[in-house]
Each structure stands twice: as structure tokens, then as C-alpha cells.
Amino acid sequence: MPPPSKKSKRLSRKDLQQLKDYGELDPLSSASGGNDLDELISRAMSKNGSHRQAEVRFSSKKGRERYERHLGKQGAFLPKKEKSARPDAYSRLLKSLGGSSAIPAKRTAVVSDEEEEEEEEEEEYAAVDYDKSEHGGLPATDSEDEAAADYGQVDAGSDDQDEQEGEARSEDDLSEGEEEEEQANEEDDTEIDGFKEVFELKDYLAAHVADDDSPLAHKKLAAVTQKEYKQVPIDDPILRNTVLFDTGNEGIKERNPRPLKQRLVKPFHKLNNSDRFTDYQASIFNWFDQYRDVVYAGRTIEHDDELTTAYALHAVNHVLKSRDRERKNNARLARAHATGKDAGELRDRGFTRPRVLVILPVRNSAYRFVEKVLRLLSSEQEMTKTRFEKEFGPGNEDDSKANKRKPADYQHTFAGNIDDAFRIGIQLRNNAAKLYAGFYASDIIVASPIGLRMTTGAEKGERRDFDFLSSIEVLIVDNCDTLLMQNWDHVMHMFTNLNRTPKKDHGCDFSRIRNWYLDGTSKYRRQTIMLSDYLTPEVQAVFTNNCQNIEGKVRIKPSYAGAVTDVVAQVPQIFKRLGVKRLLSAADDRFSHFTEQVLPDIEKSAVGDKHTLIFVPSYFDFVRIRNYCKERACSFAAISEYSTRSEAMRARMNFYDGKISFILYSERAHFFHRYPIKGIHNMVFYGLPEHPLFYSELVNLMLTSNDETAASELLSCTAFFTKYDQLKLERVVGTRLVTQLLTSEKSQYTFA
Missing domain, CATH: 3.40.50.300 (P-loop containing nucleotide triphosphate hydrolases)
Structure with missing residues (x-):
């Protein structure tokens, strides 16, 4: 759609002189007559026929002073500060031009100079809709519904009322959007016309x-x-x-x-x-x-x-x-x-x-x-x-x-x-x-x-x-x-x-x-x-x-004092470093060490003490160990995040009563449920937990979940790690000691 011509929008002084003949400057009065001047005045008083009153803007202080001097001669006045054209300013100006009985009906409305008229037209054109397929972009509007339409958005969850509001949006809303845009410009210290963006x-x-x-x-x-x-x-x-x-x-x-x-x-x-x-x-x-x-x-x-x-x-x-x-x-x-x-x-x-x-x-x-x-x-x-x-x-x-x-x-x-x-x-x-x-x-x-x-x-x-x-x-x-x-x-x-x-x-x-x-x-x-x-x-x-x-x-990434400092149980904590060749084989090397050396010792010790908890951080390792123990017909129970409440409770009771040799416990099960497992005498960490709090919580369970007859010298805690567990190890033993445990010739360390 081509831009409106300036000729069709500009009012001559002769035209404005005739405003006195129309009394209250009603923009709708043109609807009852066929006079071209009526239509011209309606355009001057409103935008596209909306119910908006007369608008006078000033692009310079000089123009405002000239206008005030003219109104002073006529006995009228203008508000001291008019930051931007607002409807209340329009209404006051309307009264001074003939809408009030205190002012004589025969008055001449004087506008600013030619330059000010052109700037008024520019401001008016900013609200004109145009064909975005030819010129790009969205109309100068603040309506989010209309902006959404230009993105090709289909809102499946929107209400019909919202869609009707977007369709029935009036020109008054357009002007309000422009006012908010002007306010946003002021907030951002931005001068749009000069393309200078502070x-x-x-x-x-x-x-x-x-x-x-x-x-x-x-x-x-x-x-x-x-x-x-x-x-x-x-x-x-x-x-x-x-x-x-x-x-x-x-x-x-x-x-x-x-x-x-x-x-x-x-x-x-x-x-x-x-x-x-x-x-x-x-x-x-x-x-x-x-x-x-x-x-x-x-x-x-x-x-x-x-x-x-x-x-x-x-x-x-x-x-x-x-x-x-x-x-x-x-x-x-x-x-x-x-x-x-x-x-x-x-x-x-x-x-x-x-x-x-x-x-x-x-x-x-x-x-x-x-x-x-x-x-x-x-x-x-x-x-x-x-x-x-x-x-x-x-x-x-x-x-x-x-x-x-x-x-x-x-x-x-x-x-x-x-x-x-x-x-x-x-x-x-x-x-x-x-x-x-x-x-x-x-x-x-x-x-x-x-x-x-x-x-x-x-x-x-x-x-x-x-x-x-x-x-x-x-x-x-x-x-x-x-x-x-x-x-x-x-x-x-x-x-x-x-x-x-x-x-x-x-x-x-x-x-x-x-x-x-x-x-x-x-x-x-x-x-x-x-x-x-x-x-x-x-x-x-x-x-x-x-x-x-x-x-x-x-x-x-913060530094860590180490979860071992939060352990209150008097338990010797043994950390053993496993020798692995490469990262891809680390899981297999850990599993081989567990099945060949750790699990046989647990089964032997179960003859005298059947209270061993094996903590497994990875669910894949958990399933692998569980299947291996089932094949060997070991006396054990398993608690994972997928275990039901009744299954977990039955496993914990059998463990406390000594009916099973050991229990497998996954890290996710502890994360989602925090089961207070009682009767732990021997704690084995197949791998260190991701969350450092889990380490101290589980070790402290050995103190809070046992009766007074369980001597502290019978309690033990063993944790296995590799050189690829640096992040986990740092959170457990602390930032100061992690390098020593990973690089030292010794492969076993004890914290008492």
C-alpha cells in the first residue's frame, strides 16, 4: 500500500479558519455530510476515524512559545509542560478552541510553522499499516497478537477471547502502543530518529x-x-x-x-x-x-x-x-x-x-x-x-x-x-x-x-x-x-x-x-x-x-573440604585406587577386580558377619553385579530406584535380621528415597557417589542404625576409585588431597 500523500493530510490556514463554524470539533460529524472539508477536519482530529480529539505537537521550543503567545492574546492558556501529545492535553486544547463557554465561539486556531506540520505528518505516518511483503517487518504496533501472526505462530492453547481481542483491536490501541514505545525509548536513552543508540x-x-x-x-x-x-x-x-x-x-x-x-x-x-x-x-x-x-x-x-x-x-x-x-x-x-x-x-x-x-x-x-x-x-x-x-x-x-x-x-x-x-x-x-x-x-x-x-x-x-x-x-x-x-x-x-x-x-x-x-x-x-x-x-x-x-x-567450580570431614562415625575409611589401562576399559577392569577379589572376601566374611552394604553409583553396573550374583546363587537382596516400597522394606528387614549376606544399593535409590538402612557393619563403595553428601550419610548410617552391642572395631568402610574419578574423589577427600591420591605410588589410603 503506497504511503498517503502529504497533500491529502495537510490543512491550510484557510481550512483551519473554518473550524469556528463547526462548534465542537467532533471527528464523527463528517459522517453526516458530504463536505470534503468535513472529512479533512475529521482526519486532522483523529487517526483513521477513531474517537480521538485534536492534536497539536511542537518540534521546537520556539514554535510552542509562538503558539502560547497567540493563545495569550485570545485569553486562553496552554499547560506548562506537554511532554508528549496525550488525550487530556487534546481535551484542554479543544475547550480553548471553542468547546468551552468561557471562550468566545468565534476563534481562530493557529498552528505551528510548516516544519512542525511536516513533523506531525511523520508522526502520523508511523501508525500507518503497510504491506510487509513489500517493505519487510511488522506494522508499527505494540500488539503481541499481531506480532505473533507475522511469525506464523499457531497458539494451540490460546482462548477464543484473545483471538477476538486481537482482531477487534482499534486505532486507539495503536496510539497507546506508540506512546509505550516512546516511553521505552526514553527509558533506554535511545534517539530513534538520529539512529544514535546510547x-x-x-x-x-x-x-x-x-x-x-x-x-x-x-x-x-x-x-x-x-x-x-x-x-x-x-x-x-x-x-x-x-x-x-x-x-x-x-x-x-x-x-x-x-x-x-x-x-x-x-x-x-x-x-x-x-x-x-x-x-x-x-x-x-x-x-x-x-x-x-x-x-x-x-x-x-x-x-x-x-x-x-x-x-x-x-x-x-x-x-x-x-x-x-x-x-x-x-x-x-x-x-x-x-x-x-x-x-x-x-x-x-x-x-x-x-x-x-x-x-x-x-x-x-x-x-x-x-x-x-x-x-x-x-x-x-x-x-x-x-x-x-x-x-x-x-x-x-x-x-x-x-x-x-x-x-x-x-x-x-x-x-x-x-x-x-x-x-x-x-x-x-x-x-x-x-x-x-x-x-x-x-x-x-x-x-x-x-x-x-x-x-x-x-x-x-x-x-x-x-x-x-x-x-x-x-x-x-x-x-x-x-x-x-x-x-x-x-x-x-x-x-x-x-x-x-x-x-x-x-x-x-x-x-x-x-x-x-x-x-x-x-x-x-x-x-x-x-x-x-x-x-x-x-x-x-x-x-x-x-x-x-x-x-x-x-x-x-568451588574448592572442597571433603565429605570425609562430615563423617562422625569412628570408622576406618580405606580408599583403594584401581589400576586401569584406559577409560573405555575402566568399567570392565573395575568389575573384574570386584568379582575376583572383593566379592569372594565378602562371602567368606558373611559366615561371621552378614551385614555388608554394597553401594553402586551406576545403574548399568548395578544390573551387571545383580545378574552375576544371581548366577552364583548368592544370598543377597537388591534395592534400586525401580524397587517397590514393599520390596525395599522386605530387603531391609532381611538385611537387619541377618537372613541375607549382603545388599546391593543403587545411588538413584538413595537419591529418590533416602532409605534409613539399619544394621550396616561393613560398607563397600563399588564406586564413589556423585553427590558428596551421600558418602557421609551412608557412612554415618553405620553409627545411627546399629545397636549398642555393635563394637566400633567391627565396622569398616572401603571405597574404590580410578584415576578417571578425579571429580568425585575431590568432593569426597577434598581439593587439597585429591592430587596426592591420584598420582602417588601408594594405591591405598586410610582415613580414621
Whole structure:
């Protein structure tokens, strides 16, 4: 649609002189007559026939003063400050021009100079709809429903009422969107007309997503693809051991003085119960805001709420900044179209709308995250909140009371709804957050690995759909330690489907898609944040192979005093290092040593003492040992995560009564149930546990679960490890001693 001609929009002084003949300047009065002047006046008083009153704008202080002087001569006045044209200013001006009995009816309305009329026309053209297929981009509107349509989004979970509201949207809403856009510009210190963007000089997001073709950008990309990082140790007083893997020799960047959108500042202060970041939040959020990949392996229960607030704030902040950039570019395109100018390339989006993906293990953690998102948005309307409370809210209070007998970490993980199959889309609107939005209409997707796997489909299924993951710019994976206890394969399946070229275009506007999406290099712009209680080989592998951000990456891993310091039972703890040839044969070498040397000794000692517990961290090793013991007809019982309550109780009773020689116990069974197994005299760790707390908990069970007749000299604890168990061993014996146990000529160490 061609831009409206200036001639049809401009009012001459002669035309405006005739306003006195029309009394109250009703924009609808033209509907009753066929006078061309009526229609002209209606256009001047409203936009496209909407119920809006007269509008006078000033582009300079000089023009305003001339107008005030004229009104002063006529006995009228103008408000002292008119920051921008608002409806209440229109109504006051209308009264002064003839709508009030205090002013004579015969008055002449004087407008500003020619230059001011042209600027008024430019502002008016910014709200004109146009054909995006010819000029690219979206209309200059703040309507999220209309913006969603330009992404080709189909919201399966949306209500009919929402669709009707989007279709029946009036021009008044358009103007309100423009006003909010002006307010966003003021908040961001941005001068759109001059293409000078102050906040881009301070904000790392603008530099991170820019289509940079500089030598430095090519150097960063080469460093990532060839894995040639410069490791920079950082002594952080809060996070402690931090290593920066730098790609462009930029080192530690200066902290952003204005990291948040202005509209998030007050809600964040209210949510955080403070007018500033805590020291812990400031340290971790600084790495988030630099858009570097982050692997943080020092998450604790004490800082859980602060950490969740920090990454929820980062996710919302990223979406709001990105969406505001799109809206401002829409206005630029509209003005350029209206004036017949070329706006140039304005690339500000990906193939699909979702920008942030948050992976969480259970619904209670998703509930905490979404609640923080809603509070940060200060939504006037939180759509489908009732359904969300029902499906994700706290569970049965009786279960919570039963969990109080468990350790603190267990209560935190399994409080409330612990269903691990869920997915929910969040669409951020101007004054509301819509939950259960369709994935292609969502800005943030929150899901569990299995819930996301159910959506993307099987590897060779016919209904595979992962296009909504094609434009993820921020990936947050929290509670990695809990995800490892579920099924890590689902997490790796997610990584293989991220930032792939979609199979369908989904109605996207290719003129607005960033070049690095079209080039297939978007995975090098994705920020990956992984948070865990401790570092594991699986998380380290993701850090090495899947964290490929050109801005570099950061690994934060604390030092450990060692779980052996938490053991209160007077038990000699023996650590034996197994000699293995290579990593691929480590499992077989461990199994051979156990079946040839350890298990025969356990069966011999069972003649005098039948209270041995064998802890097996890997379920595959657990099944292998169980099958071997069944073939040899050993007197034993097995408790795994798949054992029923009755099976576990029967095994524990037989073990305590001495009816069986030993019991096999998997790490996942301990994680999900924390069975208080009684009567343990001999503890054998087939392998060290991933979670260091499990080591001290199980060893201390030997003290709390035995009667007074069990002498301490009869108790023993033996743990086996290999040189490939460095991370586990460090958490158990401490950072100071781990190197000695791994490299010393001695293969056996005793802690008393």
C-alpha cells in the first residue's frame, strides 16, 4: 500500500479558519455530510476515524512559545509542560478552541510553522499499516497478537477471547502502543530518529547479536571451532575458583552499569527485598549479562532463591530488550515507508519467536521460576494462572510433613509437585504474561527433558517437530545434578536439536532474520547457562563440546573440604585406587577386580558377619553385579530406584535380621528415597557417589542404625576409585588431597 500523500493530510490556514463554524470539533460529524472539508477536519482530529480529539505537537521550543503567545492574546492558556501529545492535553486544547463557554465561539486556531506540520505528518505516518511483503517487518504496533501472526505462530492453547481481542483491536490501541514505545525509548536513552543508540554502547546484548563481519569476530569464531581458548584464571572473592575461556583476548569485561530494562528495576527490587543485587547475585549475573556461556558447579540450598531470581531476571530482561528492538525497528520501517526513504537492513529476529529455553527437572522448580517471571513483569493480568496453580502448585501437605524426616537437600528437591514430565510456553505481553501459549507464540519455554522429548518426537518418528528450537538465544539448564539422576540422554537429545535450520518457514519474514541465522551459525551466538551442585563428566562434556559461544565461556567450580570431614562415625575409611589401562576399559577392569577379589572376601566374611552394604553409583553396573550374583546363587537382596516400597522394606528387614549376606544399593535409590538402612557393619563403595553428601550419610548410617552391642572395631568402610574419578574423589577427600591420591605410588589410603 503506497504511503498517503502529504497533500491529502495537510490543512491550510484557510481550512483551519473554518473550524469556528463547526462548534465542537467532533471527528464523527463528517459522517453526516458530504463536505470534503468535513472529512479533512475529521482526519486532522483523529487517526483513521477513531474517537480521538485534536492534536497539536511542537518540534521546537520556539514554535510552542509562538503558539502560547497567540493563545495569550485570545485569553486562553496552554499547560506548562506537554511532554508528549496525550488525550487530556487534546481535551484542554479543544475547550480553548471553542468547546468551552468561557471562550468566545468565534476563534481562530493557529498552528505551528510548516516544519512542525511536516513533523506531525511523520508522526502520523508511523501508525500507518503497510504491506510487509513489500517493505519487510511488522506494522508499527505494540500488539503481541499481531506480532505473533507475522511469525506464523499457531497458539494451540490460546482462548477464543484473545483471538477476538486481537482482531477487534482499534486505532486507539495503536496510539497507546506508540506512546509505550516512546516511553521505552526514553527509558533506554535511545534517539530513534538520529539512529544514535546510547544503550548499545553500554549493553553487551547489542554487540553480541550484531551482524559483525570484523576481523575480531572471525578470530572469535575460529577460536571456538578449533577449540583454541585462552584460559584466564580469575580470583573471584564470591564465586572463588573461576576460569574464563577467552576467544578474543578481551579478558574480563567492564561490568554493565545499566544491565536492566527500566521497567524491571522496581519489580526486581520488590522481588529481591532489596534495592540492589546481593553480592552473590551481582557476581553471577555479571557473567550472565556478558552473554558468555556459564557452567556454575557451586549451587547450594542457601543461595537457591538468589540464583533462581538472577537467571529469571536475565531471561525476562533478554526478551524485553529483544522485543523492544523489534518494535523500534517496526517504527523505523513505517516512517521510512511513509516518507519514501530506504530504512536499510533491520535484522532483529530468528526463524521463530521463542528466544529463551529453560530446562528444569520437576514441576516444583518450574513453579518457582514462573512465579518469579510473573512478579518481575508485574502483570496486570496473568492469563490461565488458575490452571497453572492447579498443575504446578504445591502438592499434598501430608507428603511435605513426611519429608521433614529427610535431609535438607531432599526436602528442597522433593517438596511440592515432583512430576518430571511437563512443558509450558510463556508469552510476554505489554501488561500481561500469557501462560500455556503455543510454542510458536511463546517467548520463553519452560520444560523438563522428558517433556521436551515428548514434543520433539522420537528419533525416527513421523511427527518430529523441533523448529521452535531453531532460534533459541539463551538456554538455561538448572539442577543438572538432578537431571543426571533422571535420564541425561534426553538432555543430550535436546542439544542436538537446538539451533537447527527449521523444516518450514512458519511465515517468518526473511528480510528481518539475522544473517547468522541464515548462515547456519546461530549455535555460536547462543548463550548456554548450566547450573549444578557439582561438576560431573557429563556436564564437563557439554561445556567442552556444546558451549560454543563466540563471546567465550566461564567455568565456576568451588574448592572442597571433603565429605570425609562430615563423617562422625569412628570408622576406618580405606580408599583403594584401581589400576586401569584406559577409560573405555575402566568399567570392565573395575568389575573384574570386584568379582575376583572383593566379592569372594565378602562371602567368606558373611559366615561371621552378614551385614555388608554394597553401594553402586551406576545403574548399568548395578544390573551387571545383580545378574552375576544371581548366577552364583548368592544370598543377597537388591534395592534400586525401580524397587517397590514393599520390596525395599522386605530387603531391609532381611538385611537387619541377618537372613541375607549382603545388599546391593543403587545411588538413584538413595537419591529418590533416602532409605534409613539399619544394621550396616561393613560398607563397600563399588564406586564413589556423585553427590558428596551421600558418602557421609551412608557412612554415618553405620553409627545411627546399629545397636549398642555393635563394637566400633567391627565396622569398616572401603571405597574404590580410578584415576578417571578425579571429580568425585575431590568432593569426597577434598581439593587439597585429591592430587596426592591420584598420582602417588601408594594405591591405598586410610582415613580414621
